[in-house]
Each structure stands twice: as structure tokens, then as C-alpha cells.
Amino acid sequence: MRRQHAAALTALALLAAACGGATNEQAAGGGTFTYAISADPGVLDPAMGVLSVTNTVLSFAYDTLVATGADGKLVPALAEKWTVEPDNVTFTLRKNVTCSDGSPLTPSDVAENVNHIADPATKSPIYGVLLPTGMKAEADDAAGTVTLSMPEPFSFILETTRDLFIVCGKGVKDRSLLAHATSGSGPYQLTEAAPSDHYTFKVRRDYTWGPEGSTAKDLPETVVLKVVPNEQTAANLLVAGSLNGGSFVGPDRSRLEADPRIVKQAIPQGNGQFFYHQGDDRPAHDPAVRKALTQAVDLKELAGIASSGTGKPPTGLVLDPAPCPGDTITGHVPAYDAAAAAAALDAAGWRKGADGVRVKDGERLTLRLLYATTRGAGVQAAAEYLAKAWHEAGAEVKLNGQIDTKLSESLTATQDWDVAWVPITVTLPTQLVGFLSGPAAPKGANFAHLDNKRYESLVAKAGKLPSEQGCPLWLQAESALFEDADLVPVVANTVLQAGKGATYELRGGLFAPTTIRLTEGG
Structure with a gap:
């Protein structure tokens, strides 16, 4: 398609x-x-x-x-x-x-x-x-x-x-x-x-x-x-x-x-969350690394920081009132556990060096974190919090704050990032499919190079059904993304x-x- x-x-x-x-x-x-x-x-x-x-x-x-x-x-x-x-x-x-x-x-x-x-x-x-x-x-x-x-x-x-x-x-x-x-x-x-x-x-x-x-x-x-x-x-x-x-x-x-x-x-303004770049040459190509990095972050604390205390726990990717109501997040996102995160990175071959940064096959665990500077002080503070949490887990984190238009170019054209804080505010689940599957950027809209076969299979079935009949499949498809830590939902934002x-x-x-x-x- x-x-x-x-x-x-x-x-x-x-x-x-x-x-x-x-x-x-x-x-x-x-x-x-x-x-x-x-x-x-x-x-x-x-x-x-x-x-x-x-x-x-x-x-x-x-x-x-x-x-x-x-x-x-x-x-x-x-x-x-x-x-x-x-x-x-x-x-x-x-x-x-x-x-x-x-x-x-x-x-x-x-x-x-x-x-x-x-x-x-x-x-x-x-x-x-x-x-x-x-x-x-x-x-x-x-x-x-x-x-x-x-x-x-x-x-x-x-x-x-x-x-x-x-x-x-x-x-x-x-x-x-x-x-x-x-x-x-x-x-x-x-x-x-x-x-x-x-x-x-x-x-x-x-x-x-x-x-x-x-x-x-x-x-x-x-x-x-x-x-x-x-x-x-x-x-x-x-x-x-x-x-x-x-x-x-x-x-x-x-x-x-x-x-x-x-x-x-x-x-409601939509969700705040971050994506992992899953290109072949990126650390997060390995699902074990994605899950470990997610476990290294206290998402509840991060949510309060990112929203300056005005957000709510997210329940899905589609803006409320969603056409398919339901909680696709609870129980599907790797839970906060710093010790488990460290053990998982060890098991994946990323060992801490003398300076505390993990190394595998001579490559340092470096994460370039991309975020929009126009999204408010909360997003800046959230980026700094993520950098601290991943530094403690053994990653070298480089912050890269950009204005929206420049961030758009970096996401899809230059692809110079490993983790990106990207807001999602859609009113229909169909509006997400092009971003979460299909040809990878720069050839397509799939900027994070996601390749979740379960998600693709579920949306293919859901998309052929009338909206209400397809809702259970749309909800399952979202949960499949979170289970693989393809993206990590943090907070449901509100705007005044x-x-x-x-x-x-x-x-x-x-x-x-x-x-x-x-x-x-x-």
C-alpha cells in the first residue's frame, strides 16, 4: 500500500x-x-x-x-x-x-x-x-x-x-x-x-x-x-x-x-510520548534494548514533569473522545525497574566501560534525543529527565532541541536521532497507520522505521471492517506497539x-x- x-x-x-x-x-x-x-x-x-x-x-x-x-x-x-x-x-x-x-x-x-x-x-x-x-x-x-x-x-x-x-x-x-x-x-x-x-x-x-x-x-x-x-x-x-x-x-x-x-x-491536546529509531544501525533496533531503556525510566514521574503537572494518565493514542474507547496502555508498557533494565542491557551485550558508558562491539551506547523546543518548558525538562535516567543506565545521551519545522526535517529527512519526543494528536486510528508502518523514511512516513508485524496484521483486518466492528482490533493493534516498546506513551496532555x-x-x-x-x- x-x-x-x-x-x-x-x-x-x-x-x-x-x-x-x-x-x-x-x-x-x-x-x-x-x-x-x-x-x-x-x-x-x-x-x-x-x-x-x-x-x-x-x-x-x-x-x-x-x-x-x-x-x-x-x-x-x-x-x-x-x-x-x-x-x-x-x-x-x-x-x-x-x-x-x-x-x-x-x-x-x-x-x-x-x-x-x-x-x-x-x-x-x-x-x-x-x-x-x-x-x-x-x-x-x-x-x-x-x-x-x-x-x-x-x-x-x-x-x-x-x-x-x-x-x-x-x-x-x-x-x-x-x-x-x-x-x-x-x-x-x-x-x-x-x-x-x-x-x-x-x-x-x-x-x-x-x-x-x-x-x-x-x-x-x-x-x-x-x-x-x-x-x-x-x-x-x-x-x-x-x-x-x-x-x-x-x-x-x-x-x-x-x-x-x-x-x-x-x-485534550493529545499524548506526549517518545519513539525509538529502529534502523538497522541503531541500538534500539534490538527490542531488548528498547524494553530495557523503557524500564530505566519512571514514566509516572516523567509525566508530571512533561506536563508541568497538568496532564493525565494516557489510555491510548487517539484523542478523547476516541471512536474506539478503551485502555490500550495499562499492562502493556514495560514497568519501571532500574535493576532489571541494567541486567537486560548486560544480557544484550552492552557492558559498562570505565567511564560508565556501555559498549558493545566497540560501539558506545549513544542516544541522540530529539525534541521540539516550541512545546514548552515541560518538554525541555522531560528531555533532561530522560537524559539523566539513561545516563544512570549507562547510555551517553546527546540532547537536540529544535523548532517544529526543523524537527520535522530531522525526523524524516536527515534521520539524525535515536530517540524522539513526538506529540500525537489524532482523532482516528487510521490516521496513524502511515506513521507506524509501511515504507521507512525518507521513502515513506514511517519515520521511526517500525516493523511490528502484529500491528500490521491487526490494522489490516480492522481497516476492512465497519468502524464499530473493527474497534477491538484497533485497540489490540495499539497494545502491540507498546508491548514491543516501539513507542512509549507518557502523558495525556491538556491545553488551556x-x-x-x-x-x-x-x-x-x-x-x-x-x-x-x-x-x-x-
């Missing part, structure tokens, strides 16, 4: 749930909503958007076929209804939907989006992740329908379309227009792009086709997404009233939570969504722009 190379698993670091707590006094449409994003989104073509910050920006200008409703269930968006078969789903589109250039949205537009991403020449990093490998689209403009089909039955075939932004209008014919502009049917249109500084959107007052009957009537006239890499700076701007919203995971989170003027909600002078929601991993309301007295 073909899977396109993806820039990094951080491609799937999407937020979900809601930021509630609306005040009683709400202003009618007008004004400006300013929201902090932590990094520049880069190219704005939805077919190439892999970072969470990119998807946040895109969510203002682009609609999806289905959306997540206030209760967490799928609701109509661009599609007013659909019929689902094991290997296909047919959507009937809403009538009178227009693109930002005034042209009507057609089923052919939708089909072109899907087929463009699936075209090998596109080299789309979301192919095989957000768009299932092998999916094709066929439009019937006269009937107002578009059918997305797979070569064989596929779990969650409907749910996958929730994350697919639909380009329409001029952008369909000329994708080069989308590098720093937008061409969608969403409630906002990008009017100014100042990379690494800000992105300005203007509302489309003719927007009447939002999920659950939402329109642009009460939306702010302008949205400014301001690039603020430093979280402390973002918190200061929010308190001062220069920002209306932002997300916070570091030490500034506690002071915002204590501020009665701030509307806030802690929501904080607002001042405004309320808004994030639903199903995406910012929901139709929920923004400016409030008085902020």
Missing part, C-alpha cells in the same frame, strides 16, 4: 473539544478578533498543510464535507446528507454554496480536491494520513453528488472527511494561488499575509451554510492571527487586552487560570484555551470560526 512521505507526526497535532464559558453580554457582528498562533503556518495550500498551526489558519477560510457538532457527533457541513457503504460514501452537497471569489461550489470541485491529493505527482503529505491511501472521487454535477471510494472496505470512511478542507473557485484550477492566499467556501477570506507576523481575514457576510445552521451574522468583521512564538509574551498580551485568545501549556498557564477576567477551558473579550470553540480537532463572539466588558 502506497503511503506518501509526511513531514512529521506533528502534522497531526490538532486540538479538539471546546473553549466555552460565554459571558451574558455578547456583541453583534463587527469588530476584530485577535488570536495568537505559536509559529508561522507556511504554505497555505490545504493539500500541503501538515502542521497544527497551518490547519488553524486554514479553518477560517475552508469548509469540510462534515463537521463536529456541539455534542461531538458528526453533523452536515458542505454536504447536507450522505449514504455510507463499506468501501464508499456518497455526499449530496448543499445548494447555493459559493467560494470566496463568488463562483459556486460544485461536486467536481470536491472530487478534484481528493484526486489532487491522491495524485503521486502532488506529493501531498496528508495522503495516507488525513486522506486514506487509495481513495478516489467521482462527481455527478447534475445530481449534486460526489462519491469517495476505496479499493476495499475501509473503517471510518465517513469520519475521515471531517478533516479535509475543500478548495473551490480559482484555487482548484491554479494551486499556486494558494501559497499565501485562500480560495474556499468558509466564513472568512484571507486579505493579508505577513509571514512570521500576522494573517488577517475579513468576514464573508453572505456565508449562510455553516454547520448546525450557523451563519456569519454575528461574527467579527475581522480576524487577525498574530504569530507569537513566546508563550509568556502571548499571556501578557492576552491579559493586557491586545489578544482575544490563545492556547497555553507552559508555566504561564497557571496565572491565566487564576485570573477571573479570563474565560478558560482545559481541553484562554479568551478575553471573546468566546470561541474548537471542535473535532479544528478551530470553529462560526462560534466566535466578541463580548463586552472583556
Whole structure:
């Protein structure tokens, strides 16, 4: 099965749930909503958007076929209804939907989006992740329908379309227009792009086709997404009233939570965990070494450090509320036992040298630990904690902190790492398969060179079943990864969504722009 190379698993670091707590006094449409994003989104073509910050920006200008409703269930968006078969789903589109250039949205537009991403020449990093490998689209403009089909039955075939932004209008014919502009049917249109500084959107007052009957009537006239890499700076701007919203995971989170003027909600952000590079020339290619290194770490203590005490014990890889609820972790991860870890490394042929570093066949046990510096002080402290634990076990650890975009390159292209702290935030188990199996990087998205036959066998079976029937197999597949210490789950993170002078929601991993309301007295 073909899977396109993806820039990094951080491609799937999407937020979900809601930021509630609306005040009683709400202003009618007008004004400006300013929201902090932590990094520049880069190219704005939805077919190439892999970072969470990119998807946040895109969510203002682009609609999806289905959306997540206030209760967490799928609701109509661009599609007013659909019929689902094991290997296909047919959507009937809403009538009178227009693109930002005034042209009507057609089923052919939708089909072109899907087929463009699936075209090998596109080299789309979301192919095989957000768009299932092998999916094709066929439009019937006269009937107002578009059918997305797979070569064989596929779990969650409907749910996958929730994350697919639909380009329409001029952008369909000329994708080069989308590098720093937008061409969608969403409630906002990008009017100014100042990379690494800000992105300005203007509302489309003719927007009447939002999920659950939402329109642009009460939306702010302008949205400014301001690039603020430093979280402390973002918190200061929010308190001062220069920002209306932002997300916070570091030490500034506690002071915002204590501020009665701030509307806030802690929501799931996904897992913190680390992967072992299993290339043939890496120490962690040996499963005994992976398990020993895992046993050398007190994961409970590490979880508190990584999340600054705000996280929860993880139960799986898919963001809550998971489509397949269940605990895939408990009892499947090697337990903390420093003595057993040392004995296992001895048995694997790694003996301590005079300086305390283990050596095998003349090679020192060296671990290059890769992590993102933009993930907050907790991740930095977690990396230092891992380095200390593995140093005590006899490894030489070299820390390599990088910004997200550079980390993506290191994960997949240069491959200059042995252990990587990589966040996972996905809403469907199918979105993980391309990263956890298949061709290894740089030829594929399998950046850690995983080769877990039990996982591959289970997902192959699960993927052909309807979602609910396949859930037991999806859960078993995750547990197989942990049993082999292919990756080590540490903590289920939460993020503080904080607002001042405004309320808004994030639903199903995406910012929901139709929920923004400016409030008085902020």
C-alpha cells in the first residue's frame, strides 16, 4: 500500500473539544478578533498543510464535507446528507454554496480536491494520513453528488472527511494561488499575509451554510492571527487586552487560570510520548534494548514533569473522545525497574566501560534525543529527565532541541536521532497507520522505521471492517506497539484555551470560526 512521505507526526497535532464559558453580554457582528498562533503556518495550500498551526489558519477560510457538532457527533457541513457503504460514501452537497471569489461550489470541485491529493505527482503529505491511501472521487454535477471510494472496505470512511478542507473557485484550477492566499467556501477570506507576523481575514457576510445552521451574522468583521512564538509574551498580551485568545501549556498557564477576567477551558491536546529509531544501525533496533531503556525510566514521574503537572494518565493514542474507547496502555508498557533494565542491557551485550558508558562491539551506547523546543518548558525538562535516567543506565545521551519545522526535517529527512519526543494528536486510528508502518523514511512516513508485524496484521483486518466492528482490533493493534516498546506513551496532555473579550470553540480537532463572539466588558 502506497503511503506518501509526511513531514512529521506533528502534522497531526490538532486540538479538539471546546473553549466555552460565554459571558451574558455578547456583541453583534463587527469588530476584530485577535488570536495568537505559536509559529508561522507556511504554505497555505490545504493539500500541503501538515502542521497544527497551518490547519488553524486554514479553518477560517475552508469548509469540510462534515463537521463536529456541539455534542461531538458528526453533523452536515458542505454536504447536507450522505449514504455510507463499506468501501464508499456518497455526499449530496448543499445548494447555493459559493467560494470566496463568488463562483459556486460544485461536486467536481470536491472530487478534484481528493484526486489532487491522491495524485503521486502532488506529493501531498496528508495522503495516507488525513486522506486514506487509495481513495478516489467521482462527481455527478447534475445530481449534486460526489462519491469517495476505496479499493476495499475501509473503517471510518465517513469520519475521515471531517478533516479535509475543500478548495473551490480559482484555487482548484491554479494551486499556486494558494501559497499565501485562500480560495474556499468558509466564513472568512484571507486579505493579508505577513509571514512570521500576522494573517488577517475579513468576514464573508453572505456565508449562510455553516454547520448546525450557523451563519456569519454575528461574527467579527475581522480576524487577525498574530504569530507569537513566546508563550509568556502571548499571556501578557492576552491579559493586557491586545489578544482575544490563545492556547497555553507552559508555566504561564497557571496565572491565566487564576485570573477571573479570563474565560478558560482545559481541553485534550493529545499524548506526549517518545519513539525509538529502529534502523538497522541503531541500538534500539534490538527490542531488548528498547524494553530495557523503557524500564530505566519512571514514566509516572516523567509525566508530571512533561506536563508541568497538568496532564493525565494516557489510555491510548487517539484523542478523547476516541471512536474506539478503551485502555490500550495499562499492562502493556514495560514497568519501571532500574535493576532489571541494567541486567537486560548486560544480557544484550552492552557492558559498562570505565567511564560508565556501555559498549558493545566497540560501539558506545549513544542516544541522540530529539525534541521540539516550541512545546514548552515541560518538554525541555522531560528531555533532561530522560537524559539523566539513561545516563544512570549507562547510555551517553546527546540532547537536540529544535523548532517544529526543523524537527520535522530531522525526523524524516536527515534521520539524525535515536530517540524522539513526538506529540500525537489524532482523532482516528487510521490516521496513524502511515506513521507506524509501511515504507521507512525518507521513502515513506514511517519515520521511526517500525516493523511490528502484529500491528500490521491487526490494522489490516480492522481497516476492512465497519468502524464499530473493527474497534477491538484497533485497540489490540495499539497494545502491540507498546508491548514491543516501539513507542512509549507518557502523558495525556491538556491545553488551556484562554479568551478575553471573546468566546470561541474548537471542535473535532479544528478551530470553529462560526462560534466566535466578541463580548463586552472583556
